Every structure is written in structure tokens, then in C-alpha cells.
Amino acid sequence: MLKLEEVHKWFGSLHVLKGISMTVSRGEVVVIVGRSGSGKSTILRCINGLEPIQRGRIEVDGEVVEAHSRHVRKIREEVGFVFQSFNLFPYYTALDNVSLALRIVKKTPSAQARSIAEEMLGRVGLSDKLEAYPDRLSGGQQQRVAIARALAMSPKLMLFDEVTSALDPELVGEVLKVMQDLAEGGMTMVVVTHEMGFARRVADRVLFIHEGQIAEEGPTEQIFTAPQNENLRSFIQSIL
Amino acid sequence: MPEIFIAFSYKDVLYLLQAALVTIAMCAMAFSCGLPVALLIGLIRTARRIPALRWIGWAYVEVFRGTPLLMQIFIAYFGLSILGLQLPRFVAVSIPLILYTGAYMGEIIRAGVEAVPRGQWEAGSSLGMSYPQLLGYVVAPVAVRVMIPPSVGFLVQLVKGTSLAYVVGYVELTRAGYIVSQSTYATMLVFTIVGVIYFGINYPLSLVSQGLEARLKRHA
Numbered sequence: 199m200l201k202l203e204e205v206h207k208w209f210g211s212l213h214v215l216k217g218i219s220m221t222v223s224r225g226e227v228v229v230i231v232g233r234s235g236s237g238k239s240t241i242l243r244c245i246n247g248l249e250p251i252q253r254g255r256i257e258v259d260g261e262v263v264e265a266h267s268r269h270v271r272k273i274r275e276e277v278g279f280v281f282q283s284f285n286l287f288p289y290y291t292a293l294d295n296v297s298l299a300l301r302i303v304k305k306t307p308s309a310q311a312r313s314i315a316e317e318m319l320g321r322v323g324l325s326d327k328l329e330a331y332p333d334r335l336s337g338g339q340q341q342r343v344a345i346a347r348a349l350a351m352s353p354k355l356m357l358f359d360e361v362t363s364a365l366d367p368e369l370v371g372e373v374l375k376v377m378q379d380l381a382e383g384g385m386t387m388v389v390v391t392h393e394m395g396f397a398r399r400v401a402d403r404v405l406f407i408h409e410g411q412i413a414e415e416g417p418t419e420q421i422f423t424a425p426q427n428e429n430l431r432s433f434i435q436s437i438l
Numbered sequence: 439m440p441e442i443f444i445a446f447s448y449k450d451v452l453y454l455l456q457a458a459l460v461t462i463a464m465c466a467m468a469f470s471c472g473l474p475v476a477l478l479i480g481l482i483r484t485a486r487r488i489p490a491l492r493w494i495g496w497a498y499v500e501v502f503r504g505t506p507l508l509m510q511i512f513i514a515y516f517g518l519s520i521l522g523l524q525l526p527r528f529v530a531v532s533i534p535l536i537l538y539t540g541a542y543m544g545e546i547i548r549a550g551v552e553a554v555p556r557g558q559w560e561a562g563s564s565l566g567m568s569y570p571q572l573l574g575y576v577v578a579p580v581a582v583r584v585m586i587p588p589s590v591g592f593l594v595q596l597v598k599g600t601s602l603a604y605v606v607g608y609v610e611l612t613r614a615g616y617i618v619s620q621s622t623y624a625t626m627l628v629f630t631i632v633g634v635i636y637f638g639i640n641y642p643l644s645l646v647s648q649g650l651e652a653r654l655k656r657h658a
Contacts, residue, residue, distance in 0.1 A: 246564055266487070275566035285561035289579040299565035302575060344561075351565060 199224045199355060199386050200245065205254035207240055214240050216410040217254070222355075222388060227381045229397040229418070230390045232407035233433060238390040239282075241407070242357045245388070246270075246277045259354055275303060278348030278356040282363050284340040286332040286347070292319060293328040296347045304351065318346035322376050338369030342376055349380075356380065358389040394437055398422055406430045446622040451631065457614030458635045464600045464610060467532060469593065472539025479540055480547025481573075495544070502541035508602050510534035515606040531603040539596060546588045550581030583654050590647035594640045611635060 200222040207215035214237045222228050230238045243249040245256055250265035257263070258273050286295050296315035300306040306314070319325060322342035332340055341361055348356060358377065362370045374396045381387055381400045391397060397404055397418065404421040406414045406429075414427040425431045482488075483495035502510070515530035525533075554577045562576040601612035609617070615632035619625040 248560055248564065271563075271566045271568060274564055277564075279561075279564035281557060281561065283557050285555075285557040287558065287561070287576055287579070298575060299562075299567060302571050303566045347565070 199226075199259055200388070201255075201257040202241075202245075203255040203257075205241075205244060205251050205256060207237075207244060207249065207251050214410050215244070215251070218407075218410075218412060219254075220405060220412065220415070222386060224354075224386055225384045226402050227385075227387045227389065227400055228403045228405060229401035230388065230405045230407060231392070231394070231397065231433070236407045237410040238407050239359050242279070242359045242388060242390055245357060246274050246279050248279075275351055276354045278345075278351060278353035280341070280344050280348055280356070280358045280361045282360040284332075284337070284344045284364070286340055286343055288332050291329045291331055292324060292335070292343045292346075295332070295343055296350045299347070300350055314350055315346070318350045319343070321349065321379075322346045323372070336369060337365045338372045341365065341369075341373045345373070345376055345380075355386045355388070358387065358391065360390050360392065362391065362393060392437065394422075394434075406433065408433075446618075446624040446627060450618045450622060450628070453618060454611065454614050454628075454631060454635060457609060457611045458639065460609065460614075461597065461600050461611040461636075462639060464531070464535065464603065465593070465597050468535035468539050468596060468600070469543075471532075472536045472543060475536060475540030476543030476547055479544030480551060483544065483548045484551045495548075499541045499545055502537050503545070507534060507538050507599055508605060510538065511602055511605060527603075527606050527608040530606055531600075531608050535596070535600065538599065539592075542592050542595075543589065546585050546592065547581070549588070550585040551577055553584045554580045583651075586647055586650055586654070590643055593643055597636065597639050597643075 200220075202218050202220045205215055205218040206213070218237075218241060220228075230241065232238045240249060244251050244265075245258070245263065247263050247265040247267075247270040255262060258277060261269070261273055263273055264270055287298065290298060293312065293315050296318055297306075297308075297311040300311040300314060301308060316325070316328065319328060322345055324339060324342055324346070327335060327339060327343075330339075332343070335343065345361075361377075362373050365373065370393070374393060377387070377389070377396070378400050389397075389401070401418045403415065404418050405412055406421065406425075406427065408427070408429045414421065414425065414430050421430070422434065425434055479495050479498055482491040483499070485491040485495075511531055511534045514525060514534050515527065518525055518530070551573075558576050558580065559572060562572045567576065600610055603610050604613035604616065607613070611632055615628050619628040622628065
């Protein structure tokens with residue numbers, strides 16, 4: 199489903215990704231952990247072409263991702279992205295936030311787009327907020343709308359970029375719950391997060407990124423109970 | 439009562455009001471034809487990946503904003519006629535007004551587009567939207583709200599700017615005032631009326647702007 203080969207990324211002279219190689223199979227949930235600035239979010243942004251890479255290769259379902267190309271739009275339709283800062287469209291209702299891309303990108307007829315949007319908002323538990331504007335929603339609700347918005351495109355792969363980091367602690371749970379449901383429903387997911395409890399419950403595999411490289415990867419239990427890499431050990435200690 | 443005041447009659451007021459219609463029409467023309475120019479300028483000035491385009495937009499804005507409109511009208515009418523191209527008055531006045539609108543509104547559009555957070559662009563593009571779709575559905579709803587007050591400010595400036603058409607003898611409100619005052623000698627009275635008419639054009643613009651802002655402020 200997803201394959202990265204020796205991906206390198208520079209921001210100017212700053213070498214942020216130093217040869218990342220990874221694969222994610224259909225239905226797999228991979229969690230990426232690591233300290234701030236280690237390059238975790240950059241990996242996700244490169245996967246859907248928001249950031250160009252300078253060396254290496256990224257494939258989504260057999261298609262090469264090339265930022266700024268026309269073709270990347272096709273891939274993005276199939277890759278859902280959820281941002282740390284929600285990024286809902288402020289002048290659209292929850293329903294319109296979710297149905298907009300269906301209508302204009304997928305050319306779905308309005309009535310059908312609306313019913314898909316209603317269904318998606320229902321899935322994230324917001325059936326009562328269809329006509330609400332983002333400024334009337336809590337952070338957790340906004341993030342759930344953002345998840346519904348991505349899901350409405352029926353993506354093959356969902357990318358979550360620290361989606362609970364901007365939330366008040368009491369709102370984190372409702373978002374994680376939605377993500378867990380998704381994972382249990384068989385969605386292929388790559389999740390960057392600091393929520394270790396979530397990672398342990400939901401991830402099939404965990405990648406630890408340190409200074410732009412994959413320092414360790416393995417099945418979730420192994421990473422948490424028997425970390426080999428010294429940086430990973432100190433990382434786990436620092437957050438548990 | 440001295441003769442000179444009797445010379446000024448309601449007919450002169452009608453004549454001035456007629457000329458005011460010319461002023462309004464010129465503005466409407468300059469604004470509607472200038473907007474596409476402005477959109478082009480505003481968008482090339484925000485082209486992130488093509489520096490040459492940004493530079494062209496910048497040069498355009500600096501030239502047309504940095505030189506007096508009066509001089510541009512002079513060049514379009516007298517300058518070009520020296521070169522053998524005699525434009526009709528209306529055209530000679532219209533072209534500078536359109537280019538002038540392009541420069542100022544272009545900057546307003548640029549500011550509007552730049553006021554839209556990057557996250558909005560990214561959210562739209564991550565859903566597979568194209569650049570025109572992003573502009574129309576994601577950027578415009580945010581940018582337009584930012585653009586309303588400066589746009590109205592510019593429109594008011596444009597209404598007053600059309601008065602410069604008098605230098606080439608094109609009869610709009612200011613020129614008409616000049617003509618009436620020449621024939622009636624009631625200069626103060628005439629130009630007071632002219633001023634009131636200009637105000638009568640501009641003040642409703644401000645009201646419309648306030649109304650729009652209030653309406654769009656919801657869900658800010």
C-alpha cells in the first residue's frame with residue numbers, strides 16, 4: 199500500500215530526513231513516534247506530496263508521489279490527511295466542510311455528497327452538528343469533522359499528524375476513540391502521535407524516528423517492552 | 439439680486455447630475471475592467487514557485503502606483519497622439535483608470551490571498567483540489583472578507599480619480615462643474631454642489647461596505 203525507499207529531504211541546508219525506508223501493508227496501523235523535530239511529521243507531509251523530497255522514492259498503491267505534479271492530486275484523493283491544527287474551512291458548515299471536496303473534486307451529485315457527509319459525520323458522532331460552523335465547535339469536535347472530511351473521500355490510506363496535540367486533555371479521548379474505531383474497521387493508517395497509550399492499544403507496528411532516521415522499528419509490544427535503541431529507551435522513559 | 443446669480447438655474451443642476459452619471463459610469467467601467475487585471479496581478483504576485491512572475495507583478499504595481507494618475511492620462515491622450523496614435527478621449531481616460539485599478543486592487547487581492555493561513559491551502563490540496571478550486575472554494579471565502587474595507591476605500595479614491603479626466607476635456611462631473619461655473623460665475627455655489635454630489639456617490643459605498651462587513655462577520 200505504501201512504500202518509502204531511501205527518502206531524503208532537506209529544508210535548505212537542514213537535512214531532515216536521512217534515508218527513510220518503510221512499507222505499510224493494507225489494513226496495517228503504523229505509529230511513528232519520536233522527539234519533536236525528529237522528522238516524523240515531515241514523513242507524513244512527504245507521503246501526500248505537501249513537501250517535495252530531494253532523493254528516494256515514495257509509492258502509494260504502486261503510484262509514485264511527486265510533489266507539485268498534476269498526478270499528485272489523484273493520489274491525494276485517495277490519501278486522507280488529518281492535521282494537528284484541524285484546518286477546517288471556517289465559512290463552511292460541518293456538513294459543507296465534509297461534502298465540498300466530494301462535490302468539486304469527485305464530482306459527486308450534491309444530494310449524494312450530502313448523504314455521504316451525513317453518514318461520515320454520524321460515524322464520528324456528530325450527527326447533531328451538521329449545520330454548525332467550525333467556530334461553534336470544540337477542538338475535539340472540529341478534529342472529528344476533519345477526520346470525517348478526509349474519510350468522505352473514501353481514502354485507501356489515512357495519515358494523522360499529531361491530531362490530538364492541539365487539544366485540551368479532556369477532548370483527546372473522543373478523537374482517539376474515532377481513530378481506534380477506524381483502525382478496527384480495517385483502515386490503513388500511519389499515525390504520528392505522542393499518545394503512547396493509543397499506540398500500544400491500536401498500532402500493529404511502531405517506528406521510532408531519531409534525527410531523521412528510523413532508529414528502531416518493530417511490533418508494538420516489542421518496542422514498548424524491550425526497546426533496543428538507547429535513544430528509544432530514554433524517549434520511552436521520558437514520556438511514561 | 440445681482441444678475442450673475444440669476445444665471446444659475448435648476449437646469450445647471452440637472453446638467454451636473456447628468457455629468458455625475460458619466461462619473462459613475464466611468465467608475466463602473468474602470469472597476470469592472472480593472473478587476474480581471476487586478477486578479478491576474480494579485481495572483482502572479484502570490485505565485486510561490488515562479489519568481490519571474492512575482493517580479494513582473496511587482497514591477498507593474500510599482501509603475502502604476504508610483505506615478506500620478508494625471509500623468510498617465512496625459513501620456514495616454516497627448517503622449518500617444520504625438521506618436522501618431524490619437525485615442526478617443528473616453529479610451530484615453532479609460533485605459534489609465536483600468537491599469538490604475540489593476541495595480542491598487544491587485545495589491546488588495548494579494549493581501550487578501552496572503553491573509554489565508556497555509557493550513558487552509560494544505561487542507562484543500564490534501565483533498566485533491568486543483569489550484570483554481572483552492573482559490574475559488576477555500577481561499578476566496580476567507581480573502582474576500584479581508585478585502586472589503588480596502589476595496590471600498592479604493593472605490594472612493596477611484597470616484598475622485600475620475601475627475602482627472604477633465605485634463606483631456608472629457609466631460610464628467612468636475613469638468614461639468616467647471617463649464618457651469620464659467621458660464622454662470624457662481625463658482626463657489628457650483629463647486630459646493632459638485633462636492634455634495636461626489637459625497638452622495640461615495641457615502642452609500644461606505645454604507646454598503648459596512649453592511650457587507652457586518653453580514654460577513656458572522657462565523658469569523
